[in-house]
Amino acid sequence: MSDTTTDRRGATASPKISVRDVKKTFTLKNEEFVALGGVDLDIADNEFVTVVGPSGCGKSTLMNILAGLDEPTAGEALVDGVAVDGPGPERGVIFQQYALFPWLTVRQNVEFGLKTAKVPRAERRERADYFIRMVGLEQFADALPKMLSGGMKQRCAIARAYAVNPSILLMDEPFGALDALTRVKLQEQLLDTWSQEKRTVMFITHDVDEAVFLANRVVVMAARPGRIFDVIDVNLPYPRTEDVRLSPEFGELRNRVWHSVYHQSTATAGSSDHRTASSSPTT
Amino acid sequence: MSTVTDRTVSTPTPTTRTGVKRSRLLGSRSSVLVLNAISIIGGIGLWWVLALNGFQLPTPPEVLEKGIALAQQGILVEDIAASLGRVLSGFLLGSALAIPVGFLMGWYTIGRGLLEPWIQFFRTIPPLALLPLVLVLLGIGEIPKIFVIFLAAFLACVISTYQGVVSVDRTMLNAARVLGAKDGTIFARVVVPASTPFILVGMRVGLGSSWATLVASELLGAQRGIGARMQAAQIYYDLATIFVGIVLIGIFGLVMDRLLLLAESKLTGWQERR
Numbered sequence: 001m002s003d004t005t006t007d008r009r010g011a012t013a014s015p016k017i018s019v020r021d022v023k024k025t026f027t028l029k030n031e032e033f034v035a036l037g038g039v040d041l042d043i044a045d046n047e048f049v050t051v052v053g054p055s056g057c058g059k060s061t062l063m064n065i066l067a068g069l070d071e072p073t074a075g076e077a078l079v080d081g082v083a084v085d086g087p088g089p090e091r092g093v094i095f096q097q098y099a100l101f102p103w104l105t106v107r108q109n110v111e112f113g114l115k116t117a118k119v120p121r122a123e124r125r126e127r128a129d130y131f132i133r134m135v136g137l138e139q140f141a142d143a144l145p146k147m148l149s150g151g152m153k154q155r156c157a158i159a160r161a162y163a164v165n166p167s168i169l170l171m172d173e174p175f176g177a178l179d180a181l182t183r184v185k186l187q188e189q190l191l192d193t194w195s196q197e198k199r200t201v202m203f204i205t206h207d208v209d210e211a212v213f214l215a216n217r218v219v220v221m222a223a224r225p226g227r228i229f230d231v232i233d234v235n236l237p238y239p240r241t242e243d244v245r246l247s248p249e250f251g252e253l254r255n256r257v258w259h260s261v262y263h264q265s266t267a268t269a270g271s272s273d274h275r276t277a278s279s280s281p282t283t
Numbered sequence: 284m285s286t287v288t289d290r291t292v293s294t295p296t297p298t299t300r301t302g303v304k305r306s307r308l309l310g311s312r313s314s315v316l317v318l319n320a321i322s323i324i325g326g327i328g329l330w331w332v333l334a335l336n337g338f339q340l341p342t343p344p345e346v347l348e349k350g351i352a353l354a355q356q357g358i359l360v361e362d363i364a365a366s367l368g369r370v371l372s373g374f375l376l377g378s379a380l381a382i383p384v385g386f387l388m389g390w391y392t393i394g395r396g397l398l399e400p401w402i403q404f405f406r407t408i409p410p411l412a413l414l415p416l417v418l419v420l421l422g423i424g425e426i427p428k429i430f431v432i433f434l435a436a437f438l439a440c441v442i443s444t445y446q447g448v449v450s451v452d453r454t455m456l457n458a459a460r461v462l463g464a465k466d467g468t469i470f471a472r473v474v475v476p477a478s479t480p481f482i483l484v485g486m487r488v489g490l491g492s493s494w495a496t497l498v499a500s501e502l503l504g505a506q507r508g509i510g511a512r513m514q515a516a517q518i519y520y521d522l523a524t525i526f527v528g529i530v531l532i533g534i535f536g537l538v539m540d541r542l543l544l545l546a547e548s549k550l551t552g553w554q555e556r557r
Contacts, residue, residue, distance in 0.1 A: 069457050089463040099458035103476045103553040112472075113462035146555040164462060 014081060015042035016200045017066065017168065022075035024061050035061045037225025038075070048194060048201045050215040052208060052261055058226025059204045063170050066202065067093045079168065089117065092166035096173040098153040100145040106132060106156050107141040113164035131159040134193060151182040158190070162197065171203040175210065187213055191240055208258045212250060213240055220260040230260040341523040346530070349523035358512070363531065365507035366497060369425065373432025374493040378486050381440035389448025390470065402441055410435040410496050414503060428500045435496040436489035443485025447478030480551040487543045494536045
């Protein structure tokens with residue numbers, strides 16, 4: 001499954017993902033907009049990193065660059081030491097809007113990537129069924145997406161991404177459109193899946209609780225220009241249960257991340273609500 | 284994701300008329316059918332009454348008799364065959380060309396840039412308005428008639444296909460790309476199915492306008508065909524035959540539309556409806 005050069009966490013081995021001084025600018029109506037103003041980030045193999053930040057901080061842009069759906073204006077994104085050039089099956093992507101193919105059943109959706117990779121029919125079916133079971137959709141394998149709830153759709157999308165056996169999962173606010181309860185359940189399920197099938201995960205969210213609950217490391221980004229504002233290690237044990245979520249350590253970390261996210265947004269003129277504040281943050 | 288497809292030309296089920304009684308009427312298909320039947324019988328009754336009261340109309344039985352007589356002489360079958368042959372060949376050719384052209388326009392900037400001005404220009408001209416020109420250039424045989432029908436079907440379908448291709452959800456295209464699909468695969472397995480609802484709507488509109496164009500083109504010089512029969516009957520003041528023609532045009536139009544609707548519900552049942 002995973003690569004040979006790995007040892008558990010960052011330190012000695014070369015990083016799975018490394019982002020080197022990535023800049024991205026858009027020109028909108030002759031005005032230059034800096035989505036990313038020089039981002040550096042290393043993610044170790046099998047690490048679970050969450051990225052939080054206010055809207056406009058470029059977190060989705062960063063993910064799109066890693067996915068190969070977008071190109072940096074300057075700098076480079078490396079996966080296993082090789083510069084990203086277009087999308088590739090080793091990087092699975094999960095979108096907020098599920099992006100299932102509505103004319104295909106759950107199973108056919110999960111098989112989509114296997115079919116493009118010309119995996120023989122029997123094996124395709126077997127692998128699809130394995131991942132469908134993993135996300136608990138076996139009873140809906142032959143259902144069309146329109147029959148599924150939002151949470152089930154996203155589970156299908158997760159199975160679809162896993163089926164092509166990527167070593168990296170890039171998730172762009174995957175639970176953003178779901179209700180709070182479904183969200184918590186899917187978070188637990190995702191960690192469950194991740195512990196069975198270890199992958200390097202970059203998970204984008206705007207939900208501070210979610211960011212802390214899932215991650216080994218939380219990356220906080222700031223807007224205008226989009227940049228990394230803070231990186232906070234989450235030294236909580238896995239499996240993360242409800243007890244972890246209710247523990248004082250969790251609360252402390254959440255407060256730190258919360259502060260980091262919202263303190264900066266007051267410094268960067270007027271993007272979101274919260275406290276009318278003064279000093280610019282120092283990191 | 285909201286696969287909002289153009290539902291405007293869709294089922295005219297009149298279930299939601301009165302806001303208040305809506306919930307009671309909604310879903311009771313049989314009561315709608317009963318109302319439909321009452322309406323049809325009432326309409327024919329009204330026609331009959333008018334015909335018997337000095338309006339110069341043939342009565343329903345007279346029309347029916349005429350229809351049977353024409354059928355027995357074999358004229359009716361000949362006319363229907365001629366008309367259906369024209370409309371189907373024009374419609375099928377038109378749709379068959381419209382789909383690839385629509386895809387070309389939606390998928391490639393070059394295709395769009397080169398083709399769109401012409402399509403937009405001809406779209407504003409009713410195909411019938413080209414008939415005088417076409418008759419001069421192509422003579423008075425079958426070809427000019429089929430050509431205008433072809434044009435009618437083509438223009439309706441090409442716009443709709445093009446719309447379908449450009450409105451394919453970008454995220455869905457990205458999802459296919461990250462699953463390793465290349466352009467060809469994305470086209471065949473994402474763009475084509477995603478635009479099927481649009482294509483079918485275009486075909487339905489195209490069929491309606493083909494049918495309308497057919498009858499009108501037959502009125503202008505044809506030996507056979509429903510329109511030609513009506514034109515001939517006009518000279519002899521044969522109102523019953525004209526009525527037979529009108530009823531046939533209506534029935535065939537309706538049947539063809541229903542067939543496409545059926546195809547639509549079979550092929551695009553995956554759509555999420557709100």
